[in-house]
Amino acid sequence: MPVVKGWLFDVYSSGDGMVIWLITVENQRLRLEDNFAPTFYIEGPSTRVMPLLSSLISKGMTLSFRLTEKQELFSGEWWPVWEVKVYPATKLPRVLKQITEKESDLQVFNVDLPLSWRYFHEKKVFPLAFCQVEYHPREQILNWEVLDSPRDTDYQFPPLTSIELKMEGKDVNPNHGKRGALEVRLEGKEHLLEVEGKELISYLNVLLRRYDPDIIFTHWGDSFLLPHLMEIAGRGQIPLALNRENNLRLFHRREHSYFSYGQVIYRAGAWMLRGRWHLDWENSFILAQAGWEGLLELARLTRIPVQQLARTSTGTGITSMQLATALEEGILIPWRKKQPEDFKSARDLILVDKGGLVYRPVPGFYEGVAEIDFSSMFPTLMAQFNLSPETVKCRCCAPGNSSGHRVPEIGYWVCRRRRGLVPKTLELLLEKRSCYKQLMSKSSDPEQKKIYQARQVALKWMLVTCFGYLGYKNARFGRIEAHEAVTAYSREKLLQAKEIVEARGFRMLHALVDSLWVQKEGVSEQGVSEQEYQELVRILSQETGLPLALEGIYRWIVFLPSRSFSRLAVPNRYFGVFFNGEIKVRGLEVRRSDVPPIVKKAQQEMLEYLFAANNFQEYRERISGARQILEQYLEYLKEGRADFAELVITRTLSHQPQDYQKNSLLAIVSRELSGRGIKLHPGESLALIITDSRAREKSDRAQAYVNIDGDRAYDQEKYCELLLRAWEPLYFPLKGNSS
DNA sequence: AAAGTACGGGG
DNA sequence: GTGTACGTACTTT
Numbered sequence: 008m009p010v011v012k013g014w015l016f017d018v019y020s021s022g023d024g025m026v027i028w029l030i031t032v033e034n035q036r037l038r039l040e041d042n043f044a045p046t047f048y049i050e051g052p053s054t055r056v057m058p059l060l061s062s063l064i065s066k067g068m069t070l071s072f073r074l075t076e077k078q079e080l081f082s083g084e085w086w087p088v089w090e091v092k093v094y095p096a097t098k099l100p101r102v103l104k105q106i107t108e109k110e111s112d113l114q115v116f117n118v119d120l121p122l123s124w125r126y127f128h129e130k131k132v133f134p135l136a137f138c139q140v141e142y143h144p145r146e147q148i149l150n151w152e153v154l155d156s157p158r159d160t161d162y163q164f165p166p167l168t169s170i171e172l173k174m175e176g177k178d179v180n181p182n183h184g185k186r187g188a189l190e191v192r193l194e195g196k197e198h199l200l201e202v203e204g205k206e207l208i209s210y211l212n213v214l215l216r217r218y219d220p221d222i223i224f225t226h227w228g229d230s231f232l233l234p235h236l237m238e239i240a241g242r243g244q245i246p247l248a249l250n251r252e253n254n255l256r257l258f259h260r261r262e263h264s265y266f267s268y269g270q271v272i273y274r275a276g277a278w279m280l281r282g283r284w285h286l287d288w289e290n291s292f293i294l295a296q297a298g299w300e301g302l303l304e305l306a307r308l309t310r311i312p313v314q315q316l317a318r319t320s321t322g323t324g325i326t327s328m329q330l331a332t333a334l335e336e337g338i339l340i341p342w343r344k345k346q347p348e349d350f351k352s353a354r355d356l357i358l359v360d361k362g363g364l365v366y367r368p369v370p371g372f373y374e375g376v377a378e379i380d381f382s383s384m385f386p387t388l389m390a391q392f393n394l395s396p397e398t399v400k401c402r403c404c405a406p407g408n409s410s411g412h413r414v415p416e417i418g419y420w421v422c423r424r425r426r427g428l429v430p431k432t433l434e435l436l437l438e439k440r441s442c443y444k445q446l447m448s449k450s451s452d453p454e455q456k457k458i459y460q461a462r463q464v465a466l467k468w469m470l471v472t473c474f475g476y477l478g479y480k481n482a483r484f485g486r487i488e489a490h491e492a493v494t495a496y497s498r499e500k501l502l503q504a505k506e507i508v509e510a511r512g513f514r515m516l517h518a519l520v521d522s523l524w525v526q527k528e529g530v531s532e533q534g535v536s537e538q539e540y541q542e543l544v545r546i547l548s549q550e551t552g553l554p555l556a557l558e559g560i561y562r563w564i565v566f567l568p569s570r571s572f573s574r575l576a577v578p579n580r581y582f583g584v585f586f587n588g589e590i591k592v593r594g595l596e597v598r599r600s601d602v603p604p605i606v607k608k609a610q611q612e613m614l615e616y617l618f619a620a621n622n623f624q625e626y627r628e629r630i631s632g633a634r635q636i637l638e639q640y641l642e643y644l645k646e647g648r649a650d651f652a653e654l655v656i657t658r659t660l661s662h663q664p665q666d667y668q669k670n671s672l673l674a675i676v677s678r679e680l681s682g683r684g685i686k687l688h689p690g691e692s693l694a695l696i697i698t699d700s701r702a703r704e705k706s707d708r709a710q711a712y713v714n715i716d717g718d719r720a721y722d723q724e725k726y727c728e729l730l731l732r733a734w735e736p737l738y739f740p741l742k743g744n745s746s
Numbered sequence: 747a748a749a750g751t752a753c754g755g756g757g
Numbered sequence: 758g759t760g761t762a763c764g765t766a767c768t769t770t
Contacts, residue, residue: 119758120758121758124758260758263759265759265760265761266759266760266761267759267760267761268754268755268760268761268762269752269753269760269761269762269763270752270753270761272759315758319758319759320758320759320760321760322758322759322760323758323759326758326759327758362762362763383756460757463757464757467756467757468756468757470756471755471756471757472760474760475760476760478760478762479759479760479761480761481759481760482759482760483758485760519755520755521756569764569765569766570765570766570767571765571766577764577765577766578764579754579755579764579765580765593754593755594754594765598753598754599753599754600752600753600754601752601753658751658752658753659752659753661751661752662751667750667751668749668750668751668769668770669749669750669751669768669769669770670768670769670770671750671751671752671767671768671769672768673751673752674751732767
């Protein structure tokens with residue numbers, strides 16, 4: 008039998024089995040098939056289960072089953088259950104439907120999981136796994152041997168080839184208006200395809216055949232480009248050969264909007280390929296946040312096919328990792344359903360429903376301030392205190408006999424007999440992330456550093472999401488009580504840190520969930536010693552039992568007042584410069600996504616000028632220089648020299664255009680586009696230019712960036728106002744409030 | 747003044 | 758196949 012070594016490129020179901028694409032060490036693209044029989048479990052007496060299974064078999068289903076033992080997540084008990092395998096895999100949904108509809112009181116497990124995930128989990132492989140495969144001459148896989156592991160930090164990839172497609176012109180959603188020719192980037196060079204209709208499609212087909220890319224990168228491919236090209240192909244009645252496996256249709260996932268973090272998110276409908284990847288830079292959170300290297304790192308860890316992972320949230324990723332942990336441990340995977348919270352009294356609610364702790368600094372200019380952060384505080388707490396849906400107020404440890412393990416403030420007990428599923432999953436993430444951070448600091452190769460950085464960032468997102476997911480009632484492994492336990496510990500630890508800081512003769516200026524800003528009492532400007540702060544960090548780590556790190560010592564930092572209550576600072580509005588020259592800015596215009604580039608650029612320039620100051624005295628001296636920069640930009644705007652790309656304001660729609668109650672600029676522009684027949688969705692972002700913000704005729708106030716033409720004027724006054732607003736926080740320290 | 751609307755955080 | 762907070766700032770009416 009042939010044996011081949013290579014990387015697992017993709018898996019999807021087709022016909023009766025799974026199709027597997029390998030990229031071999033000889034750089035060949037190999038299509039194989041596997042007769043995969045997925046597994047699920049039924050709990051119940053054999054007098055009920057046996058007749059059920061035989062009735063399914065008599066209806067023509069191919070099943071195999073046996074009695075085995077698996078662990079129930081919440082009780083920790085090992086239950087005798089029926090393990091059922093279904094062949095072919097594509098019949099699984101039908102089998103499950105029969106069972107759940109007819110015998111709804113029987114408990115079933117490992118049920119609601121997509122087929123491609125199942126394949127990866129059950130076969131213990133993962134995207135881009137390096138493996139050795141033995142196969143039958145007729146392309147049927149007989150045996151897998153995986154030669155690397157998701158735990159590895161120094162894995163190899165096959166040389167992947169790609170092309171990139173986008174519409175020429177402004178870098179905004181081409182769905183919203185005018186569009187140019189198709190732009191193809193190939194082997195580092197850009198080509199403009201000035202042909203149309205059938206010709207365009209044939210040309211693309213030739214390109215795809217000749218270069219046979221593994222990946223098609225696009226901008227706006229999901230929402231516009233691919234459907235657009237398919238439409239042209241359909242009209243001309245010629246096939247568009249996007250797939251590597253051409254007799255199959257593209258895999259489509261419908262568009263949808265959902266609510267997350269108080270905001271509507273729009274996901275464009277997805278178009279995914281067979282034997283090839285389509286990745287849309289404009290429809291991928293993970294690509295945007297962690298880049299290409301981060302995406303591949305997460306694909307390996309989560310075992311989700313790359314095209315799907317690119318289009319999903321990190322929450323789905325963390326769930327998949329938890330599934331992997333559960334499968335390894337022989338834990339039955341519960342059906343995803345709501346878990347009611349325990350009853351809580353009003354008093355408990357007050358104690359429990361708080362998040363992280365926040366202090367407020369007195370607004371002003373401070374010198375020699377150290378910022379000390381708990382490293383990955385929430386995940387570390389979950390790992391260290393074994394906080395997991397099944398361990399907090401667990402069923403196995405009675406409240407009475409685990410008095411040493413009570414959660415602060417809220418008094419929940421935590422299991423002492425079992426390691427939780429969530430902490431177990433987190434361990435790998437925490438470990439791998441700190442490993443990448445170390446590799447990053449050791450590496451001298453800037454390219455390599457970038458790779459480690461991207462992977463480290465990807466893991467950070469997983470860690471952050473993992474905590475959020477504990478509190479999400481519909482997450483498969485979420486439980487609000489576990490979430491509350493984490494925040495309760497976090498408050499206790501921050502309070503403890505505050506006491507230690509103050510007992511050691513430091514002043515705590517500000518604290519925010521997992522960060523502290525401290526100043527040594529009575530120390531002159533240059534008298535700050537890093538050693539003293541390092542010593543404080545050491546003591547804090549030792550006494551709290553959690554890792555902390557010195558983020559840095561600020562040469563100076565400005566905590567900004569609230570605009571509505573000027574005596575109070577906003578916890579998250581500050582800017583400062585560290586002794587090592589690094590800068591940190593939070594909450595200012597440069598950090599906001601809805602601020603026009605020119606305002607950001609001006610503020611950035613002014614900040615950089617001011618950051619050269621060593622102390623308050625020098626800051627005061629440099630402020631006039633900063634003001635000159637401001638004047639230059641104001642002048643530039645007033646002379647009408649700014650171009651639209653510098654003025655564009657991007658905002659996210661929270662409603663359907665017709666549902667807006669107020670005539671905000673966004674509402675006006677969205678209705679305008681909508682009137683032209685362009686479909687907009689809540690969660691989608693829209694780029695606009697302010698043309699005349701006070702015009703009586705509403706449609707004159709702003710224009711969609713895509714549609715604006717060269718001779719339209721912009722609202723100079725309004726843009727100047729925005730610029731002046733960005734100046735205010737920089738001038739604040741000189742208004743007399745500073746220390 | 748009140749109500750509606752949008753954004754940030756994590757490194 | 759998925760995080761329904763929370764506080765701040767700004768706009769519209």
